[in-house]
Structures are given as C-alpha cells and as structure tokens.
Amino acid sequence: xxxxxxxxxxxxxxxxxxxxxxxxxxxxxxxxxxxxxxxxxxxxxxxxxxxxxxxxxxxxxxxxxxxxxxxxxxxxxxxxxxxxxxxxxxxxxxxxxxxxxxxxxxxxxxxxxxxxxxxxxxxxxxxxxxxxxxxxxxxxxxxxxxxxxxxxxxxxxxxxxxxxxxxxxxxxxxxxxxxxxxxxxxxxxxxxxxxxxxxxxxxxxxxxxxxxxxxxxxxxxxxxxxxxxxxxxxxxxxxxxxxxxxxxxxxxxxxxxxxxxxxxxxxxxxxxxxxxxxxxxxxxxxxxxxxxxxxxxxxxxxxxxxxxxxxxxxxxxxxxxxxxxxxxxxxxxxxxxxxxxxxxxxxxxxxxxxxxxxxxxxxxxxxxxxxxxxxxxxxxxxxxxxxxxxxxxxxxxxxxxxxxxxxxxxxxxxxxxxx
Numbered sequence: 001x002x003x004x005x006x007x008x009x010x011x012x013x014x015x016x017x018x019x020x021x022x023x024x025x026x027x028x029x030x031x032x033x034x035x036x037x038x039x040x041x042x043x044x045x046x047x048x049x050x051x052x053x054x055x056x057x058x059x060x061x062x063x064x065x066x067x068x069x070x071x072x073x074x075x076x077x078x079x080x081x082x083x084x085x086x087x088x089x090x091x092x093x094x095x096x097x098x099x100x101x102x103x104x105x106x107x108x109x110x111x112x113x114x115x116x117x118x119x120x121x122x123x124x125x126x127x128x129x130x131x132x133x134x135x136x137x138x139x140x141x142x143x144x145x146x147x148x149x150x151x152x153x154x155x156x157x158x159x160x161x162x163x164x165x166x167x168x169x170x171x172x173x174x175x176x177x178x179x180x181x182x183x184x185x186x187x188x189x190x191x192x193x194x195x196x197x198x199x200x201x202x203x204x205x206x207x208x209x210x211x212x213x214x215x216x217x218x219x220x221x222x223x224x225x226x227x228x229x230x231x232x233x234x235x236x237x238x239x240x241x242x243x244x245x246x247x248x249x250x251x252x253x254x255x256x257x258x259x260x261x262x263x264x265x266x267x268x269x270x271x272x273x274x275x276x277x278x279x280x281x282x283x284x285x286x287x288x289x290x291x292x293x294x295x296x297x298x299x300x301x302x303x304x305x306x307x308x309x310x311x312x313x314x315x316x317x318x319x320x321x322x323x324x325x326x327x328x329x330x331x332x333x334x335x336x337x338x339x340x341x342x343x344x345x346x347x348x349x350x351x352x353x354x355x356x357x358x359x360x361x362x363x364x365x366x367x368x369x370x371x372x373x374x375x376x377x378x379x380x381x382x383x384x385x386x387x388x389x390x391x392x393x394x395x396x397x398x399x400x401x402x403x404x405x406x407x408x409x410x411x412x413x414x415x416x417x418x419x
Contacts, residue, residue, distance in 0.1 A: 134173070304336030
C-alpha cells in the first residue's frame, strides 16, 4: 500500500486527472485554504510538472507533431517579441503574455502524454463528472433562489436569477456547459451498459439544464449550432428533422402562456431583435466595445496595442480599459492582424484535426464520444466570439488540452500506418 502511494506522483496520468478537475480544485483551494500562495499558483505548479513529463517523449521523438507546430512556433515568437518590445510597460506585457500563452501550453501536454483511446475515454469521463458537479450546483442555485449579483442581471429584463455555480460568472458557466454537454451526450450514446447509460443521461440533462439556467444567449446559440453539426456528422437526414423541430418549437414559443423558464428564454432571445437592444448595444454595449477594439487595432494594424493592454482583465488592472466582451476582439486590439490571424489559424487547425480524428473513427466504439468532443470544442471556440472565455484559465486549459489529446492520438495513428 505504501509503495503504491509513493508511486502516485510518478504517473503523469494522475497529474492529468488533477488538471481535469481544475474548476473544483481551484474553488476549494481559494475558498478553504488560507494560504494565498497555494491557491493562486497551484495550477502553474501542475503545469510545470506535466511539462517535465513531456520532456522524455519529446526528446525520444516518439510522436511527430503535424503542421500545426509551425503556427505554434510563429505564435509564440510573436508573443515573446511583443513582450520584449514594450519594456516601458513590462509588468502589463509579461502578465498579458502569461494570460494568453500559459494555458496554450496544455496543448503540448495533451499531445505528448495521451497514451491511448481508452485513456482518453477515462479522461473524458472524469471531465464529464466534473461538469456534472459544477452543473448541479448551478441548477440548485436557481431552484433555491440564490441571489444573482446585480452585475449579471440586465435592467429591464424579467430575468432575476442566473446560475453561476462555482465559476466566474453565468456566461463562463454557460460556456463550460456548452462545451461539456456534447461530451456528456457522446458518453451517453457511447455507453453499452444500462446503468452507465442512466448515469450519463443524468449528467447530460443536468448540464443542459445548467446551460439553460445561465441565461447566456451566446452559449445557447453555440450549443444549438453544434447540436446541428453533431447530428449532421452522424446522420445527415437527422439534421433536416432537427431543423424542422427547431422551427416548430420557435413558432410555438410565441403562443405559449407565461411559464417561468420558457418565458424567460423567449424574452432573452427576443430582446436581441429589438431596436432598443441594438441602440443600447451600439451606445455602450457589446457592439460599442467591439468597435472600440477595432479602432484600437487600426492605430497599429499589424501588431495591435500590445499584450495585456486592452479588452481584458490585465488591461483593466493596468490601464483601466473596459472588457471587450469578445476574446476575438480583445486579441484584435492587443495583437493586431498578425496575432489574431495566428490564433484563429491555431484554433481552426485544432478543430480540423479533431474533426478528422472523429471522421476516421466512425466504426470505433468511441465514435460518439469523439463527435461530442469535437462539438464541445467548436462550441467553446464559437462562444469566444462574444465573450472573453479564454481569459478563464480552466476553459482555456480544457480547450487546448483536449485538442492536444486528439491531435496526439491522430499523430500516433498516422505513424502506425506508416510503419
């Protein structure tokens, strides 16, 4: 027993399990551990340990990274160059570099440390259970009527309670649920055992309920879109039936009498198409913030305003800038055309590899899981267009780590075919 315990830290998989529990571990440490040093830096410590585990497989050349490595190289060189170039604001530049690049490193952790498809399935089950815990807390907040901070409730709307669970905000919870729900559905469809199917059915319904209760329209639309994508990948004809059902449901909502949840959903979505919302958004809302980000980029089109200088938490702390409410527009303002182009290329290539991996394993027993993972990644990527989601460490970690898992397994399968 003692020998087994001492071996635990020597297995990279155990550290990966810890990282996959990111939001829960982070909340517990920040809430119950009085030592701020530990609660603030535990994730960096885990990343360092996992990167050390990557050294051996990298030096052995056991797994050859595909073309995405060139884009990563350019992306990191650009970031380092921009950090060094602005030494007059070195604190903001270094912190801005860390905020963007630190969790991107988890891609390499996933790429080099994933061992097999069976291990990936285990990792995704842990991630699914983590999402259930977070989702359940969010659902219970709404059921028990936990007061939502005023900053997350729009004036003039009937919505007074939004689920936010143990994460940063309702929008972040919505993004996490949009990422995790397709994964949970994939695990449900993948399951052969009846009891296991019941478990993943409960997880799926809970994450979808939490997503609904966040009242995050961006997360709703992202999830709705990837549901269509997932159905199309599985059975193209099913997409048509789903589209017809969505049209009927949308039309039916206008005739539904007042019901707590449905009426709120109808109000939240309907508000988007009103002249009042558009006018408010253009004056001091999202559209205004996106325009301001664009104007900042136009001052230095190629390189932008500088890392940590605009549109996010770092820019707010150091320069008093407002949030851009879009990771895309934050990146546009801070890194210009070059940085934005490289980041979008990385995300596109990662999603393309994930899709290719799923399509090549249509006959695999884990096929639905792979489709679910791809759809979850796509939902997270899309939500970044209207929220600063990658500013949240655990969301950035989940996206890049999971993408690394799939690209690593794809590279392994490609290498096996060449032998």
